[in-house]
Every structure is written in C-alpha cells, then in structure tokens.
Amino acid sequence: xxxxxxxxxxxxxxxxxxxxxxxxxxxxxxxxxxxxxxxxxxxxxxxxxxxxxxxxxxxxxxxxxxxxxxxxxxxxxxxxxxxxxxxxxxxxxxxxxxxxxxxxxxxxxxxxxxxxxxxxxxxxxxxxxxxxxxxxxxxxxxxxxxxxxxxxxxxxxxxxxxxxxxxxxxxxxxxxxxxxxxxxxxxxxxxxxxxxxxxxxxxxxxxxxxxxxxxxxxxxxxxxxxxxxxxxxxxxxxxxxxxxxxxxxxxxxxxxxxxxxxxxxxxxxxxxxxxxxxxxxxxxxxxxxxxxxxxxxxxxxxxxxxxxxxxxxxxxxxxxxxxxxxxxxxxxxxxxxxxxxxxxxxxxxxxxxxxxxxxxxxxxxxxxxxxxxxxxxxxxxxxxxxxxxxxxxxxxxxxxxxxxxxxxxxxxxxxxxxxxxxxxxxxxxxxxxxxxxxxxxxxxxxxxxxxxxxxxxxxxxxxxxxxxxxxxxxxxxxxxxxxxxxxxxxxxxxxxxxxxxxxxxxxxxxxxxxxxxxxxxxxxxxxxxxxxxxxxxxxx
Numbered sequence: 001x002x003x004x005x006x007x008x009x010x011x012x013x014x015x016x017x018x019x020x021x022x023x024x025x026x027x028x029x030x031x032x033x034x035x036x037x038x039x040x041x042x043x044x045x046x047x048x049x050x051x052x053x054x055x056x057x058x059x060x061x062x063x064x065x066x067x068x069x070x071x072x073x074x075x076x077x078x079x080x081x082x083x084x085x086x087x088x089x090x091x092x093x094x095x096x097x098x099x100x101x102x103x104x105x106x107x108x109x110x111x112x113x114x115x116x117x118x119x120x121x122x123x124x125x126x127x128x129x130x131x132x133x134x135x136x137x138x139x140x141x142x143x144x145x146x147x148x149x150x151x152x153x154x155x156x157x158x159x160x161x162x163x164x165x166x167x168x169x170x171x172x173x174x175x176x177x178x179x180x181x182x183x184x185x186x187x188x189x190x191x192x193x194x195x196x197x198x199x200x201x202x203x204x205x206x207x208x209x210x211x212x213x214x215x216x217x218x219x220x221x222x223x224x225x226x227x228x229x230x231x232x233x234x235x236x237x238x239x240x241x242x243x244x245x246x247x248x249x250x251x252x253x254x255x256x257x258x259x260x261x262x263x264x265x266x267x268x269x270x271x272x273x274x275x276x277x278x279x280x281x282x283x284x285x286x287x288x289x290x291x292x293x294x295x296x297x298x299x300x301x302x303x304x305x306x307x308x309x310x311x312x313x314x315x316x317x318x319x320x321x322x323x324x325x326x327x328x329x330x331x332x333x334x335x336x337x338x339x340x341x342x343x344x345x346x347x348x349x350x351x352x353x354x355x356x357x358x359x360x361x362x363x364x365x366x367x368x369x370x371x372x373x374x375x376x377x378x379x380x381x382x383x384x385x386x387x388x389x390x391x392x393x394x395x396x397x398x399x400x401x402x403x404x405x406x407x408x409x410x411x412x413x414x415x416x417x418x419x420x421x422x423x424x425x426x427x428x429x430x431x432x433x434x435x436x437x438x439x440x441x442x443x444x445x446x447x448x449x450x451x452x453x454x455x456x457x458x459x460x461x462x463x464x465x466x467x468x469x470x471x472x473x474x475x476x477x478x479x480x481x482x483x484x485x486x487x488x489x490x491x492x493x494x495x496x497x498x499x500x501x502x503x504x505x506x507x508x509x510x511x512x513x514x515x516x517x518x519x520x521x522x523x524x525x526x527x528x529x530x531x532x533x534x535x536x537x538x539x540x
Contacts, residue, residue: 046130047138051539053095053128054140057085061097061124062144066266066530069146072278076148076528077106077120090131097126102143108519113175113196116519118148118528121535139540147531150522151267152410152445152482155194155512156462157529159267159486162199163208163453163461166190167498167505170463174482174512179264182257183208184233186216191230195223199257200264202238203247208453223252265529270392270449270487272527273412275361279390282525284353287360287373289329292336294351306341306348308332315369318428319417320501321467322494326372327365328396334377352383356524360391370491372396373413380404388412388524394492395448398423402443408515410445410481410523415492417467418442418477428469432500437470441478443513445523449489451496460496463508467492472506479510486527 061083068074074081081099086092102121111117127139151157155174162178164170169188175196176182182199184190185207197203197220205218219230231250240246244259256262272278280286285294290312292299299305309332315325335341338350352358362371373389374396381387386408389395395413399421402409420437427435446466453459460467465483498505515521 043136046133046136049090050128050130050136050138051140053087053090053093053130054126054138054539056087057083057095057097057126057128058124058140058142060085061099061126062142062532063266065099065122065124065146066532069148070266070268070528070530071272072268076118077101077146079104085126093128093131095126095128097124099124106148114517115149115153115175116517120146122146141536141538141540142534143536145533145535147533148528149265149531150516150519150526151447151484151486151529152513152516152522152526154196154484155482155510157267157482157484160450160488161201161208161453162485163459164190164463165207165214165458165461166463166508168507170508170510172462172510177265179267181208184218185214186218187214188216190216190218192218192220193228193230194221195254197251197255198262200262201258203255203257204239205233205235205237207458209455209458211456211458220251220255222250223254263531265531267486267529268527270414270490273390273392273414275363275392277392279357279412279525280359280361282355283357283359283390284355285351285358287329287331287358289362289364292351294353299351303343304349305351306335306343308341309335309351313425316428317372317374317425319370319372319492319494320428320432320469321496322370322492324368324370324494326394327362327369328372328374329360329362330374330376331360332377333375333381334379337380337382339380339382340377350382352381352387356383356385356387358387358389360389362393370394372417374398374419375401375411378402381407381409383407386410386523388526390525392491394489397442397444400441403441406443408521408523409443410447410526412447412527414449415467415489416446416448416465417469417492420470420472420475420477423470432471432503435470437468437472437475437506439476439478441480442466443480445482445484445513445516445526447484447486447527449487449492450485451489451493457495463505464496468503468506471504473504475506476509477506479508480513482512482516484527 064083079101083097085095106118106120124142130136156176158178161181163183165185167187171191173193177198179200181201182203218233222229247255290310311330313328317326337352338348360373365371371393373391376398379400388410390412394415396417398419420440422438451459
C-alpha cells in the first residue's frame with residue numbers, strides 16, 4: 001500500500017510538472033504574441049510617419065516648382081526638376097523629390113471658365129526613410145497637371161486681399177480672383193457682372209477696416225443660361241455658418257471661396273521687376289535715368305532718337321499722396337517710336353523694343369525725392385505685337401494711352417498713377433480744385449502694388465488701384481484692360497485719402513478687354529499664374 005501511494009504521488013508530481021510546462025508554453029505564446037503585436041504597431045506608426053514625410057515633401061516640391069515657373073527661374077516647361085525638403089522636427093531628415101515631364105508640349109485648352117490654359121503632365125516621386133529606422137521606406141508617386149493661366153484673362157487678379165468699396169455706382173465685368181480674402185461693399189450700387197468670383201480665402205460683404213457698412217447694395221450675377229440675372233449679397237458671406245451651401249444656392253456657382261475648393265494660384269513676385277530681375281534682363285530697350293540702351297548699344301540723342309524723347313526733369317512734380325517731389329524720367333512714346341521728331345534732318349527710327357518689352361528705372365532720387373517713370377504721347381503704339389513697360393519704381397501715364405489702332409499693352413510697376421490729358425506738372429503743388437482733370441482713356445492692362453488696409457486706414461480699394469491726382473468730379477476715367485496686384489508697393493507707400501489734397505473721384509467706366517481671351521492678343525510678357533492639379537497618386 002505504501003508503494004502504491006508513493007506511485008500516486010509520483011504521478012501527481014508528473015502531472016503538476018506537465019501543467020506548469022503547458023502554462024509556461026502558453027504564457028510564452030502570449031508574451032510572443034504581445035511582443036509581435038507591439039512590433040507591428042510600432043512599425044505601422046513609423047510607416048505612417050514615413051508616408052507623411054514623403055507626402056509633405058511632394059507638396060513642398062510642387063510649391064517650389066510652381067514658384068520657379070511663375071518667377072521665370074526654371075522656364076515654363078522644364079523636363080526635370082529636383083527639390084529637397086528638410087524636416088527640422090524629425091532630426092533634420094532630408095527627403096528628395098524628382099519631378100519629370102510626361103509630355104514634351106503644352107496642350108492649349110479653354111477651361112470651363114472660358115480662360116485659355118496651357119497644360120502639361122508631370123510625375124513627382126518622393127522617397128522617404130524614417131530617421132529611427134532607415135529600413136522603413138516609402139515612395140510616393142503623384143501625377144499632376146501643371147497649368148499656366150494668363151493673369152490678364154481676369155479683370156481683377158489679386159495675390160493679396162481684394163477690397164472693393166466704391167462711392168459712386170460701379171459695374172465690374174470679367175473674372176475676379178483673389179488668392180486671399182475678398183471684401184465687397186458699396187456706398188451706392190456695386191454690380192459684379194461675372195460668373196467667376198473666386199477667393200482662395202473668404203468672401204465678406206463688409207469693410208476690412210471695420211468702419212461699418214457702406215450702406216449700398218452689392219449684386220452678383222448668377223450662373224444661368226439666358227438673360228443675365230443678379231442676386232444681392234444682403235449680408236450673406238463667409239461669416240454665415242451656412243455659407244458653403246447658401247452661396248451655391250443663391251449664385252449657382254458664380255461665387256466660390258476656400259470652402260468650395262478654391263485654391264491659390266502661384267504668381268510672380270516683385271523681385272522680377274528689379275534692375276537685376278527677369279524683365280530687365282529680357283528687355284530689348286532699357287532706359288536708366290536719361291539714357292537709352294537698345295540691344296546692348298547706348299543710343300545718341302538727335303542721331304538715334306529725337307531730342308525730347310527722354311526728359312530727365314528736376315523735382316517739379318509733387319505727389320500729394322506721397323508728400324514728396326518726384327525725380328521723373330519722362331518718356332515720349334511718340335518720339336521713341338518714330339511717330340514724331342527728327343534725327344539729323346530726317347525721320348527717326350522706331351525704337352520700340354523688337355520683342356515688345358521696355359524696362360525703365362530711376363536710380364538718382366535722393367533725400368525726400370521719390371523716383372518715377374512717366375509715359376506721355378502714348379495714344380498710338382506702332383508695334384503690331386503690342387508693348388509692355390516694366391519698372392521697379394512708380395509709373396505715371398499722362399493722357400490717352402493706346403487709343404489709336406489699339407494694340408495689346410501693359411504697364412508693370414511698383415504703383416500705377418493715371419494723369420488726365422489736362423495734367424500740368426506746374427499745378428501739382430496747388431490745391432486739388434486747381435488741378436482739374438478731363439475725360440481720358442487708357443486701353444491697357446496693369447500689374448502694380450497696393451498698400452495694406454489697417455484698422456482705421458483704408459487702402460483705397462480696387463476703385464483706387466490706379467492712383468489719381470486731380471479733381472475728376474464730373475469727368476470720366478475710361479479703362480479697358482485688366483487690374484493685377486502681385487505685391488505691396490515698396491516705393492509708393494503714402495496713405496490713401498479722399499479729397500484735398502489728393503483727388504476727387506471720376507465716373508469710372510472700367511471694363512475687361514475681352515481681346516485678352518485670345519492668347520494671340522495678350523500683351524508681350526504677360527505674367528502667368530501657375531496651378532498644379534493632382535491627377536493620380538500611389539505609394540510603394
């Protein structure tokens with residue numbers, strides 16, 4: 001019996017060992033599973049972070065690509081482009097992106113908004129490795145369309161906030177785009193006669209400077225077939241929680257902001273207008289102070305061009321908005337083009353640039369003086385392909401411009417000032433009532449800077465984009481063209497003030513030049529807005 005009991009104890013001990021062994025194996029299995037799941041979760045986290053690094057690098061490369069094209073740094077259709085993104089928050093991780101053209105030529109199409117667009121397909125490839133584990137790598141592929149959109153195919157194109165607050169009634173016809181916010185209000189009636197009112201930010205039926213409502217009506221055209229229909233804003237804007245749906249319901253697609261998917265378009269920066277920038281380098285004719293250089297050769301007055309073509313005036317032009325005298329280079333377009341004046345007793349050659357681009361600057365304004373370039377006698381531009389004037393200083397246009405045998409023209413400058421056909425420099429220091437204007441017409445597109453509205457200081461809005469210096473009351477300011485703002489004015493920074501001593505408002509007859517809808521009729525060197533649209537995406 002004792003042996004039998006001993007056997008029972010032995011068997012029980014063996015069973016105990018077996019149970020412990022099974023438990024150890026099971027526990028080990030649980031631990032292994034837990035460790036595996038933890039490793040998988042950690043790897044998934046690192047993989048997700050690596051994907052974000054590759055995606056972020058792709059977006060950064062597309063922005064650099066668009067900016068390089070817009071600012072004339074890499075051409076409009078490069079075959080390849082490389083960009084490097086460094087992430088300071090990830091220990092200085094570097095991700096390289098290569099962009100390769102999938103097409104060798106642009107496709108010219110008319111988009112749904114009626115604009116000519118130049119499109120070309122590209123592929124962007126970004127490969128990222130995680131800084132904590134280089135074995136974890138993700139490659140992102142993105143096929144995208146690079147789209148070039150002429151800025152002058154809008155009546156208004158703003159890179160910054162766009163403000164429109166006219167006093168008298170005003171009608172704007174043509175596409176309107178802002179890369180930031182739009183503020184619309186009026187003291188009278190503002191009619192926006194377009195089916196394209198777009199903001200990459202918000203749209204407000206209010207003043208930006210917070211000084212209350214203008215008290216007038218703002219009506220916008222509805223996108224519908226048949227006779228034009230208009231709907232008032234009546235306070236409906238981006239501050240309304242139902243803006244996204246209500247704007248679509250009221251205007252049927254005319255009025256769209258960021259919540260509707262509108263994105264910013266990349267446009268040239270002010271650096272392109274510098275004396276060492278793109279435009280100066282491309283110009284066939286360069287005027288510096290009182291010297292004309294054509295195709296690298298300095299011209300001689302009386303031999304190559306008539307006397308009085310360039311007038312380098314003393315500071316007898318006073319700009320009341322700036323509170324400064326202007327050291328002015330006055331360019332007589334009629335004489336520069338050979339329409340008037342003589343050279344050595346005979347006719348003078350046409351010295352307008354062969355490629356249509358003239359660059360002008362003033363470098364010797366000192367002290368309280370401000371530099372300026374003034375264009376006179378420009379009613380006729382005898383160049384079939386059109387004419388563009390670029391300056392890094394404020395430009396002034398005196399008298400009718402491009403009204404005879406109209407050509408595609410533009411003026412690109414720090415600021416644009418319009419002087420009527422009755423302007424006289426000698427009266428610039430007198431009161432505004434002693435500076436009467438006369439009805440004058442300008443058929444040209446503009447690119448210029450504006451000032452920034454701050455609390456209590458309105459910048460004058462689109463209605464004062466062209467800066468005025470006369471008593472325009474009762475006279476009409478006719479403009480047919482396009483208003484493009486790509487930078488803040490760096491030279492002409494004086495504050496806008498209505499009335500004495502600056503100006504009084506004209507009757508504004510401003511229209512879009514529909515000839516710009518045809519790319520063959522755009523001014524030379526029209527700046528392009530660049531957009532990138534994703535077509536396809538995948539990862540390895």
